Amino acid sequence: MATLIDLAETPVRDLNQALHEAPVASWRVLNPRGAHAVACGIRGNFTVDIEGHVGYYCAGMNQQATVTVHGNAGTGVAENMMSGTVRVRGNASQSAGATAHGGLLVIDGDASARCGISMKGVDIVVGGSVGHMSAFMGQAGRLVVCGDAGDALGDSLYEARIYVRGTVKSLGADCVEKEMSAEHLAELAELLKAAERDEDPADFRRYGSARQLYHFKVDNTTAY
Template sequence: MLRTSSDTREIDLLTTSVRDLNATLQAFGSNTRSDEASFRVLTPNGAHAIAVGIDAPLNVEIAGHVGYYCGGMNKCASIIIDGNAGQGVGENMMSGVIHVKGDASQCAGATAHGGLLLIEGNASARCGISMKGIDIVVKGGIGHLSGFMGQTGRLVAFGDAGEALGDSIYEARIYVRGKVESLGADCIEKELRDEHRAELFALLKQADEAHKADVSEFRRYGSARKLYNFHIDNAGAY
């Protein structure tokens, strides 16, 4: 483990195992101060389960592409991925920030309960699947079945959305600026009212995009709530 000038510790995955890296990061408790520890992870080379299960406000920057489940179940930490993220980045995240500088593979932010997942590039299929409170901001497009069974939280896409957006959605809110290929079962476009513009503006601000993108260019999608209780006339949607 090297110490660089600015108190950022470097951990190179060429010489350190993911297990040792995670054990180091997980050793910090939730009473850690936010400026106490910063890490830079080198040579990730697409390895899986990097920086999972952190429970402290650490700053972790990963220099390169990561594999599956990077930042899984994160609490409090700020994780920057300077590259692409594999399947399920930030899965079941509770709080904190995960910032993907490149693209994210399928199931980004799956089932996550809180925090912010910011993706500079595109996110592929099932972005925000079964989301439970997280905010996801994607500056590119999102793939098919994004927001599938989204329970709560917000999903914002600057680019286009693939087929079956928001299929079987519950109370999650989706904002898309680009073209939507098709809407999934029980997902409808909804009026973008002032409260939504305010909500969207706050999200853009978190994503450092305030005043760069006009909130009125986005369209809002959410649940028609027709599948909330079974009715035979909706059987075709099942």
């Protein structure tokens, strides 16, 4: 039986304090009504189900917990997540999973611009499409896009891997298409399974860093 917290009556501050202090096995949060910073900074192996739309930074810096948003999420959902799982049943706004170090972020709908910006090890699976500058400066982890990607995908990419099933409007500086080997097909299959998706890995293309911008060189002037 989940512990129920109704944000129509309880301030977000009290919700977060409760989640930080005495985590029980499962929580259900009602009436989020676009509130910011819902269930952020939580630690522990428990579940939080949020019944509605959330504002900025929902589940920010999550550690171990499983957070599900039964609605849409605003800017920076699961930003800097360290571990655990965050799932958005609807769409997500900008900078979903920004700088996240670990864990799994699943967005069933579309994600907006800068999805996975500066990602540092997180896995992100987007059921729909992502906006421009997604995986910008992505350092590590995997971004899977089942729909299309906007402009400048993977700009200034480090070692993050990107898989896209649909079209890519344009690739950013130093991002190139790469060969899809058996190893990549296998890891993609695992990611899709973890996200409860049924797309065929063979339909995806892989993108990564050409590693041409790793050192400052005069020949790269136009890229800077």
